[in-house]
Amino acid sequence: MxxxxxxxxxxxxxxxxxxxxxxxxxxxxxxxxxxxxxxxxxxxxxxxxxxxxxxxxxxxxxxxxxxxxxxxxxxxxxxxxxxxxxxxxxxxxxxxxxxxxxxxxxxxxxxxxxxxxxxxxxxxxxxxxxxxxxxxxxxxxxxxxxxxxxxxxxxxxxxxxxxxxxxxxxxxxxxxxxxxxxxxxxxxxxxxxxxxxxxxxxxxxxxxxxxxxxxxxxxxxxxxxxxxxxxxxxxxxxxxxxxxxxxYWYGRTYLGLGPGAAGHYPAEGTEQRAEGLQHPTPLTLRRTNPHLHEWLMGTEGQTLPIDGGEYVTDALFMGLRLREGVNLADLSSRSGVNVRERYAEAMTVNIRRGLLTFDGHRLRATPQGWWVLNRVVTDFLEG
The missing domain is CATH 3.20.20.70 (Aldolase class I)
Known part of the structure; x- marks a missing residue:
């Protein structure tokens, strides 16, 4: 992509x-x-x-x-x-x-x-x-x-x-x-x-x-x-x-409509950019609407700015759920982060454990890696 x-x-x-x-x-x-x-x-x-x-x-x-x-x-x-x-x-x-x-x-x-x-x-x-x-x-x-x-x-x-x-x-x-x-x-x-x-x-x-x-x-x-x-x-x-x-699994943006609905939005051109978010230039925004009674009153949901590094770890957590895995060159292009370089240690450790495979293009979870995927992604969060 x-x-x-x-x-x-x-x-x-x-x-x-x-x-x-x-x-x-x-x-x-x-x-x-x-x-x-x-x-x-x-x-x-x-x-x-x-x-x-x-x-x-x-x-x-x-x-x-x-x-x-x-x-x-x-x-x-x-x-x-x-x-x-x-x-x-x-x-x-x-x-x-x-x-x-x-x-x-x-x-x-x-x-x-x-x-x-x-x-x-x-x-x-x-x-x-x-x-x-x-x-x-x-x-x-x-x-x-x-x-x-x-x-x-x-x-x-x-x-x-x-x-x-x-x-x-x-x-x-x-x-x-x-x-x-x-x-x-x-x-x-x-x-x-x-x-x-x-x-x-x-x-x-x-x-x-x-x-x-x-x-x-x-x-x-x-x-x-x-x-x-x-x-x-x-x-x-x-x-x-x-x-x-x-x-969702490809890390694309989507709208969330209704109480409790979550959305993943482009940062470009949104009114939140003018409201002084903690990160002045987030890559994307994640917003979760409040529950019904607050939502009915027009209460704003929680908005989180997502920078390149956060986007990568989110994309890995979702993309490694897929059999096809994640194309790291595409993910680097989308995020502005050199994924192979930044997460080399986490990749190496989990490949050695038999939880991930990498063919030079796609990073994939093995069946055993799927079973403990939360633990695998934790290594990337700490990397």
Whole structure:
């Protein structure tokens, strides 16, 4: 890649509303209350207009996540999509909607498709009813299967989410069942117990051996079934990779719209340059919006200036998640940092440990390096 593109080509929209809160979830989500969605939609309209006035935008991808975006009523979803289109445009390459299986019907699938969504990320999580009950999911296995087939029948590219390392989970049949439904993409995430969640309060734990088995079994089985592990947690048939998520892993800029949404913005031409940030000439800016009630009041989010060195370590942390790794010449061009020279020691140490490989162009994590990637990147932060 050449120098950073000053045009923002990707948009993430956060919808915080859920019918119920899953016991493992630590995202910014809440149940809907009277009038709250209407206030949310009005604020989305205002924030979308401000983003359009501030940045040069020509969207390739739109991703509406949450929360449970598919929980929105049809008029609400139409208002949300209209605000995005009116101020920021629509993705020319891919437009994804996160969908809970319990919200799917043939009519709703056709409605979402008519709004311009072409990719569905479906929170199946498991196709085993006992596992779904343990996870606190409100849908059952039958609804999960029907949701995937209904969306595929309406022309969506379908990605299915799976949670692994769940006690008693029949992972092999979960994977086989999801693939048999015809999905082109699978996102497989290890069950993680985050502080403050219901699972943490109940003392639920995940054994490292179970994590490792799920990590390795998922790759082995999906590879055998024709999928490529193109990122630590993501598998795709050829051409079915998530274009939007690849933007994150490639270190590209993107807009974050909605409460709790994070964005990665070009520094050039933004009003923050005139507000005297700590670094007078940051390479990019990262901003995280406040949670819903502060966001509704117009409270500004936290903005962090990213210099060349910080950009490199962020790009390595994200890019080493990819099977293809990171092209160090391109990263040096984008950041203005000689990556091979500055991080020679960290590279050498981790190559010797068998956690990284380098072919003269691309730095890649090995399977063992993926397993301890946080530790690998820590060496670069300290370098």
């Amino acid at each position: 050449p120098a950073l593109d000053p045009t923002v080509r990707h948009l993430y929209v956060h919808v915080p509303f859920c019918p119920t809160i899953c016991p493992y979830c630590d995202f910014h989500v809440l149940t809907r209350r009277a009038g709250l969605v209407e206030r949310y939609l009005q604020r989305v309209e205002e924030e979308a207009a401000r983003l359009a006035d501030t940045y040069r935008v020509d969207l390739d991808t739109v991703y509406i996540g949450g929360g449970t975006p598919s929980f929105l009523r049809e008029a609400e979803m139409e208002a949300l999509a209209s605000s995005v289109r009116r101020h920021l445009g629509w993705g020319q390459v891919e437009n994804t909607l996160e969908i809970n299986p319990g919200t799917v019907s043939p009519a709703r699938a056709a409605f979402w498709r008519d709004l311009g969504f072409d990719r569905a990320s479906v929170g199946v999580q498991s196709l085993d009813d006992a596992t779904l009950r343990f996870l606190g999911r409100q849908h059952d296995a039958r609804q999960g299967r029907e949701a995937v087939t209904t969306l595929a029948d309406r022309g969506f590219r379908v990605s299915g989410d799976l949670i692994t390392a769940v006690p008693g989970q029949p992972l092999e049949s979960d994977i086989r069942g999801l693939v048999d439904l015809g999905v082109g993409h699978v996102s497989a995430y290890t069950l993680t117990i985050e502080p403050g969640t219901e699972f943490a309060r109940r003392g639920v734990t995940v054994e490292e051996d179970d994590e490792r088995v799920g990590f390795e079994q998922t790759e082995a089985q999906l590879t055998e079934l024709g999928f490529t592990r193109y990122e630590i947690s993501n598998y795709a048939r050829p051409g079915e990779e998530s274009r939007h998520n690849l933007a």
